[in-house]
Amino acid sequence: MAPFVRDFRGRMTGAAEAVALPASTDEAAAVVDIAREHDAVIFPIGGNTGLCYGAVPTAPGGRPAIVVGMGKMTSLRAVDRAANVLTVDAGMALARVHELAAAEGRQFPLHLGSEGTAQIGGLISTNAGGTGVLRYGPMRDLVCGIEAVLPDGSIYRDLDALRKNNTGYDLKHLLIGAEGTLGLVTGAALRLRQPNRTFAHGWISVTGPKSAVELLSRLQERCGDTIEAFEMLNRAEVDCVLRHIPRTRLPFNATPAWSVMIELAHTDPEADLVSALEEVMAAALEADLADDAFVAQSEAQAKEIWHIRHSVTEAHKIEGVGIVHDTAVRNSAVAGFIEAADEMSARFFPEARVLVVSHLGDGNVHYILMFPHDYWRALPDREAKALEVEMAVHNIAVRFGGTISAEHGIGRKLTSELRRLGDPVKLSVMRQIKRALDPRDIMNPGALLV
Template identity: 55%
Template sequence: MLEALRGIVGNKGLITDPTEMEPWITDWRQRRRGRALAVVQPASTQEVSAVVALCAAEGQPVFPVGGNTGLCFGAVPESDRQDRPGVVLSLRRMNRIRATDRATGIATVDAGVVLGDLHNAAIEAGRQFPLHLGSEGSAQIGGLISTNAGGTGVVRYGPMRDLVAGLEVVLADGRVLTDLAALRKDNTGYMLRHLFIGAEGTLGIITGAALRLHPQTPNTAHAWVSVISPAAAVALFAALQDRAGSYIQAFELVSAPQFELVRRHAERARFPFPEIPAWSVLIELGSEDATTALPAILEEVVGAALERGEVRDAVVATSEQQASEFWHIRHSVSEANKKEGIGIVLDIAVRSSDVAPFIAAAAAVAAERYPQAVSQVVCHLGDGNVHVILMFQRDFWATLPDEDPFALEVERAIHDVAARFGGTFSAEHGVGRKLTEELERLADPLRYELMTKVKALFDPQNLMNPGVLLAPKAA
C-alpha cells in the first residue's frame, strides 16, 4: 500500500515516520489523538483521484485534514479496524489560485489554499473574500467548505455555503465530479454541490472551489460599545438595522469573563476601557461609497441608545490602527482559551431575538450544574450564533475518571436549552466525531434517515472520514 501511494505522490507527498505524522493525527488543542498508515499529500486533483481509487480498492479509510483548526475532532483519524488504519489526506500542496474573474466576482482555487492567501489574492483583483475568523492564517478552503464555516461577517455575507459558487470533488471511488462553471443561474436539477458543503469529508474530497468575491468596502467604521445586558445588545442591533442595515458587516457580543482571558493571555491586547465591560458589543460597518458618513451613523445610533440607558459607554475607532486593535482582541479568543484551561465550547444558534433569554437560561443551567466552571459568552449576535464556553481548570479536569462522557453531559445540558428555543447545537463548528450522538438524538428522525441514505449512496464502503457526522452504526 505504501509503495503504491509513493508511486502516485512521490517521496515529497508521503509521510510515514511516526514523529513527523504526529501533528497530522492530533487535534490542535491536543485533546484527541488518532492513528494512520501514512499522511498523503497529493499535488493535483488527478493524484487525489488516484489515491482515493487505490484506497477504495484496498478498503483503506480516507481522513481528510485542512488546517486542523477544528473544535469537534473531525480531522482526527480513527478507524474501527486495526488492519485498515487508513490514510490522512492533506491538500496543502494544492494551494494554487487558479483564476480570478473580477467582472463575475469569482475566484477559482485549489482546496488547499489558506484563507489568508485568498484574502490577499482577492485584494489584488480589486475585490474581497468576506469570510474572516481567528484561524485565517492556517485554515484551508476545503476544510472551511466542509464545515460550512461562519466567522464574523455572516450577518452581511452569509456562511461559506453562500460564498460557494461551484465545487470540484473526488468521489469515494476516485471519479471526479466537476462543477466549477459558477453560473449565477443554472436550473438543471439537483444542486449536488450543496451536499458536500458541511458534509465534513464524509461524501468525498473537495479539491477545488469557485468562490464568490464581493466589492471592497474601503469605507468602514468600527465601535466598541459597553451595553447593560444582552437584551440591550439585541435592541441596539435592531436600531442599527433600521438606520444602516445593509452596512452592518459584524455585530459581536462578548462577556467580560471571556475578554478577561484575552487580557491575561493574548499579546498586544489593548482595551479601549480601563475596566472591561460586563457586556461588550463590537460593530463594523462597511460601504463601497467613500462619501457615506459611517462614523456619524454609529455615533447617532449608539448615542440614542446611550440616552435610553441601554449603553453605558462607547468608543468609535478614530484610526485603522485602533480598529485593528479592536478586532485583534476579538480574534484572540480561541488562543486565550486554549492557554487558560479546558473549555467546553458550545456552538448554538437561535433567532437573534431569542439570544438574550437563551443566554440567561444557559447561564442558569451552567451555574446550577457546573459550579466548577466559569461561564463565558462569545456571540455573533447578528446571525444568532451563541458560543457558550464553560471553562474548567486543568486541575479539576485531571480528577475526572473519564473526560469524554463528562464533556458530553455538559454539552447535552446546554443543547437541551437550545432545543427549547428551537435552536441548533451546531451553527458553524460542525459535528465531527464529538457530537455524532447529539445529531442522532436531536435531529428530526426523517432528516437523519435521509442523511444516512445519502451517505450510503455516495460512500457505500464507508471509507470517507468514517465516524464523522453520522454515528458509526448509522453510516
C-alpha cells in the same frame, strides 16, 4: 505524522497507516483508488483548525487509514473580475485568498481567527461562518462551484460558476458542510465582492444581552446592510483575552459586564459611517441600553478592537479546558437562552467560569464553560464530563428552538448529540445519501453520521 493525526488543541489523537499529500486532483483520485483497492478508509484534513475532531483519523474495524491533506494543492486556477469569481485549489489558506482578491480590487468576505491556517477545502466541508455571516452568509453562500473526488474515485467537476443553471440537483450543496463524508474537495470557485472603502468600528458597553438585541435592531434600521459584524462578549471572555494575549488593550475604564463590537462597511468612499454609528450609540446611551461607548478614530484603534475578538481561541487554550458550545437560536431568543444557561451552569457546574462570545447578528452563541486545568486533569472520566456539560447546554438550545451546531460542524465530537436531538427524518435522508454515494464507507467514517 503527529500533526496529521491529532487535533490542534491536543485533546484527541488518532492513528493512520499513511499520510498522502496529493499535488493535483488526479493524484487525489489515485489515492482514493488505492484506498478502494485495499479496503482502506480516507480521512481528509485541511488546516486542522476545527473544534469537533472531524479531521482526527479513527478507523473502524481495523481498516487501514489514510490521512489525505491538501497542503500541496495551493494554486490559483483562474480569476474572472467581470463575474467576480476566484477559482483556487482546496489547499489554499484563507489569508492567501484575501490577498489574491485584494490584488484584483475585490474582497472575499469570510473572516475568522484562523485564516492564516484554515484552508478553503476545510472551510467548505464545515460550511464555516465567521464574523461576517450577518451580511454575507456562511461559506455555503460564498461558494459558486466545487471540484471533488467522489468515493468511487470519479472526479466531480462543477467550476463553471454560473449564476443560473437549472439542470437538476445542485450537488455542490451536498458537499458543502458534509465534513468530508461524501468526497474530497480539491478545488472551488468563490464569489468575490466589491471591496469596502469606508469603515466604522466601535465597541459599546451594553446593559445586557436584551439591550444588545435592541441595539442591533436600531442599528439595522439606521445602517441597513452596512453592518459587517456585531459581536457580543461577556466580561469573563474579554478578561480572559486581556490576561493571556499580548498587545491587547481595553478602551474602557473597566471591563463591561456585556459589550458589543461593531463594524460597519460600505463600498462608497464618501459614506459617513462614523457619524451613523455615533448617532446610534448616542441614542443607545440616552435610552439606557448602554453606559459607555468607544468609536475607533484610526485603523490602529480598529485593529486593537478586533485583535481582542480574534484572539479568544488562543486565550482559551491557556486559560483552562473550555467546553465550547456552538449553539444558535433566533437572535430574539439569545437573551433568554443565555439566562437559562447561566442558571443551569451555576447549579450544576459551579467549578466552571462562563465565557460567552456571540455572533449576535445571526444568533450564534459560543457558550463556554471554562474549567481549571487542575480540576480537569483530576477527573476520572473527562469525556463523560464533557458530554454531561454538552447535553445540558444543548437541551436549553433546543428548548429555545435552536441548534447544537451553527458553524463548527458535528465532527466526531457531537455525533451522539446529533442522534439524540436531530430530526429523525433529516437524519434518515442523510444516511440514505451517504449509503448511495459511499456504500463502502470510505470517506471520513465516524464523522457527522455514525
